[in-house]
Amino acid sequence: WTATRDKSCKLPMPKGSMGFPIIGETCHWFFQGAGFHASRRQKYGNVFKTHLLGRPLIRVTGAEHVRKVLMGEHSLVTVDWPQSTSTLLGPNSLANSIGDIHRKRRKIFAKVFSHEALESYLPKIQQVIQETLRVWSSNPDPINVYRESQRLSFHMAVRVLLGFRVSEEEMHCLFHTFQDFVENVFSLPIDLPFSGYRKGIRARDSLQKSIEKAIREKPLHTQGKDYTDALDVLLESAKENNTELTMQELKESTIELIFAAFATTASASTSLIMQLLRHPAVLEKLREELRSCGLLHDGCLCQGELRLDSIISLKYLDCVIKEVLRLFAPVSGGYRIATQTFELDGVQVPKGWSVMYSIRDTHDTSAVFKDVEAFDPDRFSPERSEDREGRFHYLPFGGGVRSCLGKQLATLFLKLLAVELAGGSRFELATRTFPRLISVPVVHPTDGLRVKFFGLD
Numbered sequence: 001w002t003a004t005r006d007k008s009c010k011l012p013m014p015k016g017s018m019g020f021p022i023i024g025e026t027c028h029w030f031f032q033g034a035g036f037h038a039s040r041r042q043k044y045g046n047v048f049k050t051h052l053l054g055r056p057l058i059r060v061t062g063a064e065h066v067r068k069v070l071m072g073e074h075s076l077v078t079v080d081w082p083q084s085t086s087t088l089l090g091p092n093s094l095a096n097s098i099g100d101i102h103r104k105r106r107k108i109f110a111k112v113f114s115h116e117a118l119e120s121y122l123p124k125i126q127q128v129i130q131e132t133l134r135v136w137s138s139n140p141d142p143i144n145v146y147r148e149s150q151r152l153s154f155h156m157a158v159r160v161l162l163g164f165r166v167s168e169e170e171m172h173c174l175f176h177t178f179q180d181f182v183e184n185v186f187s188l189p190i191d192l193p194f195s196g197y198r199k200g201i202r203a204r205d206s207l208q209k210s211i212e213k214a215i216r217e218k219p220l221h222t223q224g225k226d227y228t229d230a231l232d233v234l235l236e237s238a239k240e241n242n243t244e245l246t247m248q249e250l251k252e253s254t255i256e257l258i259f260a261a262f263a264t265t266a267s268a269s270t271s272l273i274m275q276l277l278r279h280p281a282v283l284e285k286l287r288e289e290l291r292s293c294g295l296l297h298d299g300c301l302c303q304g305e306l307r308l309d310s311i312i313s314l315k316y317l318d319c320v321i322k323e324v325l326r327l328f329a330p331v332s333g334g335y336r337i338a339t340q341t342f343e344l345d346g347v348q349v350p351k352g353w354s355v356m357y358s359i360r361d362t363h364d365t366s367a368v369f370k371d372v373e374a375f376d377p378d379r380f381s382p383e384r385s386e387d388r389e390g391r392f393h394y395l396p397f398g399g400g401v402r403s404c405l406g407k408q409l410a411t412l413f414l415k416l417l418a419v420e421l422a423g424g425s426r427f428e429l430a431t432r433t434f435p436r437l438i439s440v441p442v443v444h445p446t447d448g449l450r451v452k453f454f455g456l457d
């Protein structure tokens, strides 16, 4: 709370308020959600100071400023998650690695998300989505889309990515423990009985125990390129890089992957469904594209095997997913720490201060997007490609050396979901109006989005 300016630097400190001792402005942030940053940005400008989750912080918005932070990894800034996140993810996580160790770990992980690996996950992802939509459609009541999308992305991560064979009951328990973990990953680092932090630690310990059991019981297929899941690829990739992953590293990596996929993908899936409901013309155009590629016949999706290349070739689908991620970026930004004092927008970012670059606010305030608040997938069409103006105006997956490793997987998942929704489902909003959105910890509707699914007649 007492972090100070760098007196050797002539530049002024960013404007802003540090709130109350210890808690700073954390409570304002929790209660105001997205409005917290917007109101301060309007008052203090694109680079302002505040105090969140137990530490002083400079919040940065705008493509040029964000570019400087993201490209300054190692020279100006390094990763710096809030203490709760750091402790709960563990020392072996990518989130907590820096420099050469980070580079080495990323190299091992890269193979998990290669084209070849994605091709091998595709049928299983499709199967999990189809099963889920069947369950949603057979329910006589409306579905809470956000909650059920969390379950869907959790199933995808546990069954498809990690290849764990757990019973329904175990899956249910794991899911609830994981929810406890996620809800407390961003909490004040106060380790007292009943504190969120303590709850998060308990959830992490319990998850690690279950994951260790699942890993030990899991048949491993690490020969050849016939991957069955991401854990197999990870182990093979580690071997190729002359590294043997310890059980602790495997457990932390597993939790990190599920964590990275869970809330983000659930948020994006919910936003996708909401936008398809809001914009029937977009849904119809998607159907038209599926028809013209021979994937949709007489109102039914072709049951033949869907290939990764056919999904990639669907240009309008690509625009729709990009636009969902622009307007409803699940991750609001990323945390760094200044390793030296530097200038940003005419003010100083003193060495030792935390820096949070903003994704959602950067999208919302970017001048390159025409009618920035409108849902307009065609802005990403080859004729318009508004994102071509500059790399850092559009960054749902971050940027630089720490950009999202699961970007292609997340995009594939969302595309497969959209294909199934457009080709194989009928669904309508079960409430009179669309719900409001809140943005902490990820963007989601206040009521979860109540939708009645019917399946196809």
Ligand code: HEM
Residues within 6 Å of the ligand: 094, 095, 106, 256, 257, 258, 260, 261, 262, 264, 265, 268, 329, 330, 331, 333, 334, 335, 359, 395, 396, 397, 398, 399, 401, 402, 403, 404, 405, 406, 407, 409, 410
């Ligand atoms: C990092 C967004 C899905 C794995 C990130 C970052 C963003 C992001 C913004 C960078 C954070 C920073 O700069 O500090 C998203 C979004 C997703 C998504 C919007 C879904 C729509 C996934 C999935 C996985 C994944 C499905 C893997 C299963 C990771 C990992 C990192 C990361 C491992 C850390 C990379 C590093 O530190 O080097 N993600 N993500 N993400 N993401 Fe994703």
